[in-house]
Amino acid sequence: MHPVRKQRLWVVLSIVLFSTVAIGLAAYALRGNINLFYPPVDVAAGKAPLATPIRVGGMVVEGSVQRSDTTLETRFTVTDYQANVEIVYEGILPDLFAEGEGVVASGRLGADGVLQADEVLAKHDENYMPPEVAEALKNSATAGVTP
């Protein structure tokens, strides 16, 4: 083969090789590592899958936060003012986690309808609201339910 063509072939082959590796890795990694957001109303209606990584978000219901005396387990309820979901989390909650504030929890839903969270994200400044929560709240407001 002509040397220039041969070289071009190598260039093209290496690009194809690396892109294939990347696409393969991306597809493999995407399978288990993306998770979908469900507002509490969907979870309560049984639309969320069980034992699959999902995210649930809403406002933490006032007076719902219960901390264990002996372990780091915390139970709380989030709401979109249409339905509630109970969440259990073991670990240290973020600083801005508080009753009456918006949070997003990621974890797996148990058969009892309680979300076993392995991560809880709270808002991080005064004005910011996680977009998912904001939209869930907006949707429930337009559904004619007053908060």
Place this chain on the structure above:
Amino acid sequence: MIPELGHFALVIALVMAVALTVVPLWGSWRGNYAAMRLAPTLAAAVTVFCLISFVCLAIAFLQDDFSVKVVASNSNSLLPSIYKFSAVWGNHEGSLLLWVLILSFWLAAVATLSRGLPTVMLARVLSVMGFIGVGFMSFSLFTSNPFERLLPGVPADGNDLNPLLQDPGLIIHPPLLYMGYVGFSVAFAFAVAALMGGRLDAAWARWSRPWTNVAWAFLSLGIMLGSWWAYYELGWGGWWFWDPVENASFMPWLAGTALIHSLAATEKRGLFKSWTVLLAIFAFSLSLLGTFLVRSGVLTSVHAFAADPERGLFILAFLAIVVGGSLTLYAVRAPSVRSRIGFGTVSRESLLLVNNVVFLVATLTVLFGTLFPLLMDALGQGKYSVGAPYFNAVFVPLMACLVPFMGVGPISKWRDDSVYRWRSRMLVPALVVLACGAGFPLLSDQSFNIWVALAVVLAGWLVAGLVQDFRDRNSNSPSLLRSLRRQTPSYWGMVLAHCGFALAIIGVVATSQYNIERDLRMAPGETETLAGYRFEFKETVRLRGANYLADGARFEVYQGDKLISTMLAEKRRYLASGSVMTEAAIDGGLFRDLYIAMGEPVGAGGAWAIRLHYKPMVRWMWLGAIFMGAGGLLTVTDRRYRRQPSRSAVPVGGADVVQA
């Protein structure tokens, strides 16, 4: 009065920037040298008025002028002065003004340091940068004016700066990061100017290269500071979260890394010209995309400011103009600048090509992961999030693929080389490195870890290539000192940066693999042992700072019977905003960090949720980033960039094969 002055100065700066965009460009089109020679003066004017504007805003912050809206919502009279100053860019409006200011600094730097450039080229470069300035100044003025007043109804005191931002690291992180982000606009401007002139040669690459290296170096340092800040300030001991905004700064860095390597090939051999131009456009577009992601609040991120769709739309439109315009220009002009230079399949050029392919693919996978949630949302497929495992699974193997080639890079020859030569050069180093890889993890008291072994092999391979190269260069040099002095700054820059990469590999892998973390409930008097360190919770204390009250947890850490360190973790409540923040206690060292953070009080008896971490070699990756940044900066001092560039085209594929 002062804020109005600042506002007015920004308006003048915008007018000057418009003039800078239009007049010299018109001059370069018509061949009017008087118009072209106006460019440096106009650039200086833009800089001066941006600076005045910024200083006015800073004065408003320092003087607690709460009639200005951003001051009222982001500062407080109790705030220490240094944080009042850094609060200037601790908010959307002010940070945008900083963006503009830094762009104007780059403008001034190009205008003063590039006197040797042909007048037409300089005029075009400054015009393109002026256009970018116009975009961002009008963004600032029309959608997020930092000088907006709250009249009447001036609040008695401000809302306070977000406590997370009250930190020395955050004083310098945004300016450094922006230096990098915005610095790629220079590479972009050079690329576009070269496309306009239809002249892409080695001289162009030589002009563009130092600017690109500096921008890349600042970006490396900025990202490193951000990672370090997240580590000690966010209180959960992580150092990289693959958060969309981190990705936003990381993607230009990846593209920039490809760019500085492809520029090397373009300068030395006149190769990959159109590719280099495309990369320059790509790197800056990613910077703009990053700005869009941060400013529009479209993605859930710890960095997002309060969302405002109008702002997002503005940047998106600007992004479309810049990317669309430059790519159109590229499509029209690039076919005429194809190079006719060949190179061997086994050569330094091929290795640089591998570097480019890997970094580009890495950029695209990160881009895909970052935009995937947006894409699915736009398609109505629901609200997804892509987590760190995706990025790790994709990114880490790609980098591992890169390193074998990277090790050979320094010893390889331009144009044509042979596998046989590589083998003869690298065989002994390879064996040494493999032995180190097998032996090094045994030094740890934990069980043999294959990933750490692999990381040591890869990092060692990089260093071995550099050492072998150094020996080859100086095989007939009489003394070591003489050999050290004979090398050019750009060579040392390359060595530093590659060593930094090796350090970062070891740091990242060792921390991820050997890291031990435990969240537990501890009361004063209790003890916990972690990785051979005994943490004794001595007492809780009440503390008072300038603008906060805090609970502190005092720990004593023993190794055996020896007291290693007394550590004080804090939980602060800021007075003005009432927000709570964790201040971790860190006992740092080159080989391990001990990390204590307080959660919340648990139950009765004064117990707290406590997070204890043992993080071996975590500092190596920041050290690595510092090395990379220092390397990038060092290359600029190379004499060949200071020399007045000749106006004729430099011979391509010259004889200086020895230089990196």
